[in-house]
Amino acid sequence: MRVHVDPEKCQGHNRCYALAPELFDIDDLGNAFELNDGVVPAGLEDKARSAAANCPEYAISVSE
Amino acid sequence: MTTQRARVSDWASDFDHTDPQWVADPYPIWDELRARCPVAHSERYGGTWLPVRHEDVAAVAYDTEHFTSRSVVVSEVRPGPDDLPAPIGLAPPITSDPPFHALARRLLLPAFSPKPIEALEPFTRELCVELLDATAGKPQVDAAVDYAQHIPLRVIVRMLGFPQDDADVFRRFIRMVLEDVDQSAEERQAIVDEGELDVYMNARIAEHLADPQDDLTSFLLNAELDGNKLDPDHVRGTMVLLMIAGIDTTWSAIGASLWHLAQNPADRQRLAAEPELMPTAVEEFLRAYAPVTMARLVAEDFDFHGRPMKEGDWLLLPFPAANRDPEFFADADKVQIDRAENRHAAFGLGIHRCIGSNLARMELRVALEEWMKRYPDFELVDPTKVTWSAGQVRGPRTIPVRIL
Numbered sequence: 049m050r051v052h053v054d055p056e057k058c059q060g061h062n063r064c065y066a067l068a069p070e071l072f073d074i075d076d077l078g079n080a081f082e083l084n085d086g087v088v089p090a091g092l093e094d095k096a097r098s099a100a101a102n103c104p105e106y107a108i109s110v111s112e
Numbered sequence: 113m114t115t116q117r118a119r120v121s122d123w124a125s126d127f128d129h130t131d132p133q134w135v136a137d138p139y140p141i142w143d144e145l146r147a148r149c150p151v152a153h154s155e156r157y158g159g160t161w162l163p164v165r166h167e168d169v170a171a172v173a174y175d176t177e178h179f180t181s182r183s184v185v186v187s188e189v190r191p192g193p194d195d196l197p198a199p200i201g202l203a204p205p206i207t208s209d210p211p212f213h214a215l216a217r218r219l220l221l222p223a224f225s226p227k228p229i230e231a232l233e234p235f236t237r238e239l240c241v242e243l244l245d246a247t248a249g250k251p252q253v254d255a256a257v258d259y260a261q262h263i264p265l266r267v268i269v270r271m272l273g274f275p276q277d278d279a280d281v282f283r284r285f286i287r288m289v290l291e292d293v294d295q296s297a298e299e300r301q302a303i304v305d306e307g308e309l310d311v312y313m314n315a316r317i318a319e320h321l322a323d324p325q326d327d328l329t330s331f332l333l334n335a336e337l338d339g340n341k342l343d344p345d346h347v348r349g350t351m352v353l354l355m356i357a358g359i360d361t362t363w364s365a366i367g368a369s370l371w372h373l374a375q376n377p378a379d380r381q382r383l384a385a386e387p388e389l390m391p392t393a394v395e396e397f398l399r400a401y402a403p404v405t406m407a408r409l410v411a412e413d414f415d416f417h418g419r420p421m422k423e424g425d426w427l428l429l430p431f432p433a434a435n436r437d438p439e440f441f442a443d444a445d446k447v448q449i450d451r452a453e454n455r456h457a458a459f460g461l462g463i464h465r466c467i468g469s470n471l472a473r474m475e476l477r478v479a480l481e482e483w484m485k486r487y488p489d490f491e492l493v494d495p496t497k498v499t500w501s502a503g504q505v506r507g508p509r510t511i512p513v514r515i516l
Contacts, residue, residue: 059465062226066391066473077218078225078470101453102395104461 049088050111051096053080057107064099064108071096080107117156127154127162129186129405129428135502139445142433151419157186160426161410161419164433166440166457168417172408172429173461178416179408179427180209181464185504186407186426203353204346206464213463219335219342220350220467223271223328229470232267236475239266240482252493255370255483255511256363263479264362267471268355273327274316285309286360313348328354354468361403362472364507365458366479368401369394371508372447373484374492379449384488387481393449394477399456400447402432405504406460431457432506489516 051071053064060078064071070092072080088096088110100108120131123141128134134141142164145152152162163169172179183191184206205216222228243262247253265279285308316329324330332347342350373380383389406429410421421427434457438444441456459466466472492498493512501509 059462060221060225060469061459061465062470063395065226074226076225077221098452102455104455104457104459106455 049093049096050086051082051088052086052109053082054107055079057105059105061104063102067102068095068099071099124148124152125154127152128156129504130502135500139436142436146437151417153419157188157426158190160186160428161421162428164430166434166437169429169431169434169457170461172427176210176463178411178414180411181207182409183207184407186428190424203349206353206357215337217467219337223331224467224470226470229474233474233478235270236267236478237482239263240479244482244486252512252514255513256367256508257510260366260370260479261363263366264359264475267475268358271328272351272354273320273325273329281312282355282359286356309352310348313351317347358468360505362475364403364501364505365398365401365472365476367508367511369397369476369480370483371498371511372397372401374490374513380488382449383484389450390477390481394473394480395454395456396447396449396451398458399435399454402435402458403505403507405430405432407504431460487515490514491516
C-alpha cells in the first residue's frame with residue numbers, strides 16, 4: 049500500500065500527521081508530505097485509510 | 113446601544129444571523145433551508161446570501177475569483193475599495209485575496225505549525241490547572257466564565273508578548289468587533305473612528321520596537337516581505353487578527369464541548385474510561401459545534417446556482433451548517449465521539465484554512481482533558497440559563513454547572 053499527499057490540495061489541516069505520524073510529516077509551513085516515499089509498512093494500512101478519510105481537502109490518496 | 117431589528121418571518125428570504133431564534137438554535141433553520149433553497153437570500157445588511165449545503169459552502173470557499181475576503185464580518189458597514197485596500201485588507205491574511213494572500217500567510221505559517229504549538233502545551237496545561245484550582249470547593253462553576261474564556265485569551269496574550277493584565281481590555285475589543293454587528297452604521301463607525309484598538313496596538317508595537325522580545329509581535333516586526341519590513345498597517349492588522357480570531361473562537365469550542373458533556377453522561381463515562389479517545393472526540397465536537405461562520409463579498413456579478421449575485425453583496429459562509437449536512441455526514445445531527453471518518457470543515461476549506469487550527473485543537477484537547485480529570489461528573493444547573501453569543505462566532509457565554 050502507498051499513500052500520497054497532493055501538495056496542490058493540502059492546506060495544512062494536519063489531520064494526517066495527527067492520525068498517522070508514522071506515515072506523514074509536516075514541513076515548516078505546516079503542509080503535509082508522505083514519509084518513506086509513501087510506502088505503508090505492514091500493519092499501518094488502517095492508519096493510512098484513516099488519514100485519507102479524515103482529510104477535509106481530499107488531498108490524500110491511497111493505492112493498494 | 114443596539115438597534116432593535118425586526119424578527120425574521122421567513123428564513124429563505126429574510127434571514128438574519130443575529131435573530132434570537134438563530135442565536136438560540138440555528139440547526140433547524142439550516143435544515144429547513146437545505147430542503148427549501150438551498151441558497152437563501154436576505155435584504156438585510158444591504159443584501160446577503162447564505163449557502164447551507166456542504167457542497168455549496170465548499171464551492172464558495174474555493175472560489176476566490178467570484179468571492180473576495182476583503183471583509184469577513186457581515187455588518188451594516190459595507191467596506192468600499194478605498195476603506196480596505198485590496199488585496200491586503202484590514203487584517204491580512206484573513207482579509208487578503210490572491211496573490212498577496214499567500215505571501216502574508218507564509219510569513220505566519222511557521223509560528224502556527226504543529227511543532228511550535230506543541231511547545232505551548234505545558235503552559236496551557238498549567239493554566240487550565242490553575243483555573244480549576246480556583247474553582248475548588250465550589251458546588252457550582254460557570255464552565256464558560258470561570259474556565260473556557262480565559263484559556264485562549266491568556267495563550268494569545270502570551271504568544272504576542274502583551275501584559276497578562278490586559279485580558280479584560282481584550283475581551284471588550286472582541287465583543288465590539290464580533291458581537292455588536294447589529295449596531296447602526298453610525299454607531300459602529302463612531303467606534304472605528306475613535307481608533308481605540310489602533311491606539312492600544314500602536315503602544316504595544318512601540319514597546320516591542322524599543323525592546324524586542326522573543327514573541328510573535330517582535331517576529332512580525334522583523335519579518336520581511338520582498339526584502340522590506342512589513343508595513344506598520346500590515347503588522348497592526350495581523351496582530352488584531354490574531355487577537356480577535358484566536359480567542360472567542362476557541363473559547364466557544366471549549367464551552368460548547370463542556371456544554372455537551374454536561375448533558376451526556378454516557379460520553380463523560382466513555383472519556384473517563386478511554387482517555388485516548390479524546391483527540392477523536394475533539395474532532396467530533398469541532399464538527400458538531402463548529403463556532404465560526406465566515407463571510408465573503410461578491411467580487412463581480414455572476415450566477416450561482418441560478419441565484420443572481422451582485423458585486424458587493426455579502427455572503428455568509430456557515431462552516432457549521434456544512435458540518436451538519438446529512439448528504440455529507442452520516443447521522444449528521446448525532447454527536448458520535450468515536451466518529452472514525454470526519455472530514456469536517458470547522459477550520460474552513462481552501463486557502464483560508466484557519467491558521468490557528470493546530471493551536472485551537474491543542475487548547476481544546478488540553479482544556480477538556482484537565483476538566484475531565486478534575487470534574488468527571490457534572491451537569492447543567494438549568495439548561496435555560498445557558499446563553500449563546502450572537503454574530504458569526506457561536507458559543508455559550510454562560511454555562512452554570514453543578515459538580516456531582
